[in-house]
Amino acid sequence: SVREYLAPVLKNSKFKETGCITPEEFVAAGDFLVYKCPTWSWEGGDPSKRRDYLPADKQFLITRNVPCLRRAKQMEYTEDDKETEIKDEGDDNNDDGWMYTHSDRGYRNLYHFPLSVYKTIDEIAHNIVDTEEIPDLPPIGALSIEDNRTQAEKDEDLEIDPDSIPDIDDIPDMEDDLYEEEEDPAALTTTSVEPSKDLPSTSEESKILQVRTYDVFITYDKYYQTPRLYLFGYDEQRRPLMSKQVFEDVSSDYVKKTVTIEAHPHLNISLASIHPCKHADVMKKIIERMAQSAKDPENDLRVDQYLIIFLKFMSSVMPTIDYDHTISA
Amino acid sequence: MSKIVQFAPFQSAVEAPFWHALAKKKLDIFQLSDDEQAIIGFYTSGQSVRDTTTGRSVEIPPRLSISNESLEFSPREALQNLQVNNFPAPGNLKNTNTIEDFKNADKKAILNTASEKVWQAIVSGESDTCPMQLVNFTILTYADLKKHKFYYWFSFPALLPSSPWTFVNEKGPSTIRESFSTTEINSLQETYAEYKSQNQANGNSAFFLVKRSTAADKVSIGSLAQWKEFISSGDTENVLLGFVDPSGLREHPGWPLRNLLAYANVRLGLQRVQILCLRDKLAKNELSSSLLLHVELEADAFYTDDAKSIPKSVGWEKSITGKLAPRLADLAPMMDPARLADTAV
Numbered sequence: 238s239v240r241e242y243l244a245p246v247l248k249n250s251k252f253k254e255t256g257c258i259t260p261e262e263f264v265a266a267g268d269f270l271v272y273k274c275p276t277w278s279w280e281g282g283d284p285s286k287r288r289d290y291l292p293a294d295k296q297f298l299i300t301r302n303v304p305c306l307r308r309a310k311q312m313e314y315t316e317d318d319k320e321t322e323i324k325d326e327g328d329d330n331n332d333d334g335w336m337y338t339h340s341d342r343g344y345r346n347l348y349h350f351p352l353s354v355y356k357t358i359d360e361i362a363h364n365i366v367d368t369e370e371i372p373d374l375p376p377i378g379a380l381s382i383e384d385n386r387t388q389a390e391k392d393e394d395l396e397i398d399p400d401s402i403p404d405i406d407d408i409p410d411m412e413d414d415l416y417e418e419e420e421d422p423a424a425l426t427t428t429s430v431e432p433s434k435d436l437p438s439t440s441e442e443s444k445i446l447q448v449r450t451y452d453v454f455i456t457y458d459k460y461y462q463t464p465r466l467y468l469f470g471y472d473e474q475r476r477p478l479m480s481k482q483v484f485e486d487v488s489s490d491y492v493k494k495t496v497t498i499e500a501h502p503h504l505n506i507s508l509a510s511i512h513p514c515k516h517a518d519v520m521k522k523i524i525e526r527m528a529q530s531a532k533d534p535e536n537d538l539r540v541d542q543y544l545i546i547f548l549k550f551m552s553s554v555m556p557t558i559d560y561d562h563t564i565s566a
Numbered sequence: 567m568s569k570i571v572q573f574a575p576f577q578s579a580v581e582a583p584f585w586h587a588l589a590k591k592k593l594d595i596f597q598l599s600d601d602e603q604a605i606i607g608f609y610t611s612g613q614s615v616r617d618t619t620t621g622r623s624v625e626i627p628p629r630l631s632i633s634n635e636s637l638e639f640s641p642r643e644a645l646q647n648l649q650v651n652n653f654p655a656p657g658n659l660k661n662t663n664t665i666e667d668f669k670n671a672d673k674k675a676i677l678n679t680a681s682e683k684v685w686q687a688i689v690s691g692e693s694d695t696c697p698m699q700l701v702n703f704t705i706l707t708y709a710d711l712k713k714h715k716f717y718y719w720f721s722f723p724a725l726l727p728s729s730p731w732t733f734v735n736e737k738g739p740s741t742i743r744e745s746f747s748t749t750e751i752n753s754l755q756e757t758y759a760e761y762k763s764q765n766q767a768n769g770n771s772a773f774f775l776v777k778r779s780t781a782a783d784k785v786s787i788g789s790l791a792q793w794k795e796f797i798s799s800g801d802t803e804n805v806l807l808g809f810v811d812p813s814g815l816r817e818h819p820g821w822p823l824r825n826l827l828a829y830a831n832v833r834l835g836l837q838r839v840q841i842l843c844l845r846d847k848l849a850k851n852e853l854s855s856s857l858l859l860h861v862e863l864e865a866d867a868f869y870t871d872d873a874k875s876i877p878k879s880v881g882w883e884k885s886i887t888g889k890l891a892p893r894l895a896d897l898a899p900m901m902d903p904a905r906l907a908d909t910a911v
Binding site: 275283504508559 | 570571572573574575577578579580581582583586587610615616617619624626627629631634635649650651673674677724726730731815818824848849850878879880881882886888890893894895896897899900901
């Protein structure tokens with residue numbers, strides 16, 4: 238199997254000490270993700286942008302058409318909205334930590350995971366999403382992540398041109414000569430559903446639900462030595478989302494801090510990216526916590542599971558972009 | 567009156583990098599040519615996802631995607647590079663030079679050309695061995711390179727019978743679990759996985775025949791070309807036409823079934839047919855959410871009453887407002903160098 242093939246290569250990995258991974262480990266973790274969740278796949282991207290430290294056909298990972306049913310602020314908890322700013326002891330002058338406010342889906346899964354798992358390695362990818370079976374536990378101690386960027390840099394991320402939202406009205410005179418087709422009672426008609434309204438029940442007929450979708454990319458960031466996540470969104474009518482609209486699907490605490498619009502390293506588009514400057518720190522702390530709560534050291538975390546945990550961590554940033562279904566059984 | 571089978575139309579899904587690839591091709595290769603280019607689109611099997619807030623299952627409508635690779639690769643390369651969970655649809659791209667050409671393009675003629683291609687594949691028997699031709703599409707485009715605006719209109723030709731297909735029993739579709747035993751479903755998963763791996767490379771894993779052997783609690787799978795062999799024992803009751811269904815909707819099969827039914831009627835001479843809508847949950851070879859349909863065409867219904875003519879067809883995608891009208895992708899915020907400079911970090 239894939240895992241057997243990979244195991245010996247990764248013996249001397251430093252990922253537990255640093256939270257960082259090498260390009261080889263990124264490929265191994267990517268292979269494992271693709272093996273576990275076939276909706277993810279490798280791509281080669283633009284050959285002129287190829288990175289030689291990664292195989293030509295494994296430059297980045299992609300999962301397409303991930304549905305996003307509602308906006309992030311609709312996910313915010315009304316009661317029990319405990320704002321858990323996670324801090325390290327002894328880190329006092331931090332006014333800007335990673336906020337785990339209403340991000341419980343990702344956060345809770347992530348932190349409850351090690352206590353309930355460690356049965357067999359194979360079950361990890363499944364159990365990581367099985368929140369229902371995991372009892373609520375008291376919040377655990379603090380993690381602290383700083384955003385070192387200047388205020389100007391942060392503000393820059395929020396600059397959006399309000400005129401940039403495309404409008405079908407822009408098509409000049411297109412409906413002047415309406416083209417007619419044959420009567421077709423056998424075609425299902427389409428209707429748009431506002432995300433704020435209740436979703437139609439499954440029994441409702443003759444209605445097609447239209448939702449925002451995202452293409453989610455994971456690249457390897459050589460500088461930070463971590464994976465890096467990019468998001469490209471499409472609205473209910475498959476028009477590309479503007480950055481402002483993408484930010485509606487990012488947990489509000491992160492919008493101001495860690496989400497930027499950048500050029501895709503392997504494709505010719507610019508899109509939203511979760512800035513990786515703190516990924517290694519967070520991953521290191523998550524891995525440490527998982528190691529502490531592991532009962533059996535034999536079943537220790539392996540580096541090829543890195544991306545599955547990474548994605549769980551990322552789901553706290555974008556709670557409504559539901560790629561998690563790719564991981565569950 | 568019997569219940570009409572209603573098909574969920576494909577929703578076109580153009581990935582943003584496709585437009586960049588089109589702009590580049592237009593400048594470097596097409597230039598002023600507006601000849602049709604063969605490209606490969608793709609679709610996945612129908613999905614439903616769990617809404618984490620309500621816990622309800624949300625059914626995802628069928629999509630047909632094109633990516634930058636659809637343009638950068640030749641059709642042959644694109645087929646070979648297709649991801650395991652994607653199924654191919656051969657298409658044609660016609661990129662016009664001006665907005666006027668785009669507006670004035672003869673929509674009816676374009677649709678007819680594509681429908682005729684599907685029709686010819688059926689009557690000639692070509693689709694016996696190359697059934698992906700049943701999922702043909704056309705995309706008409708105009709690229710406003712200065713403004714980074716892309717006008718486009720998809721057409722997914724579907725051949726129409728003189729009166730629509732109806733369900734044999736009022737109930738409509740049933741789930742595979744209602745009819746197949748667990749052993750049979752397991753056997754289907756096993757044999758389909760093998761069939762898919764053998765036919766993935768030639769792009770023909772999306773259409774197939776299924777034969778149930780109730781005595782042995784097993785199913786076997788073969789290509790459409792094996793029809794005669796499959797029915798040779800006279801046991802037609804247990805032979806189903808199968809296809810990878812891009813629709814995740816509980817009541818509605820996806821668009822590719824329309825031309826498969828034309829194939830069943832015209833090429834195989836069937837008036838009543840059992841269909842397996844194969845839905846592979848999360849591409850994990852988990853087929854238990856598949857549907858079974860038992861459908862029929864009225865005795866006096868036909869696709870064409872004259873051997874020389876081709877059936878009527880539909881296919882142009884409706885716009886956001888539900889009208890037959892094109893769409894617009896405005897990529898200025900992602901492609902315009904001036905605007906990119908603004909957002910650069």
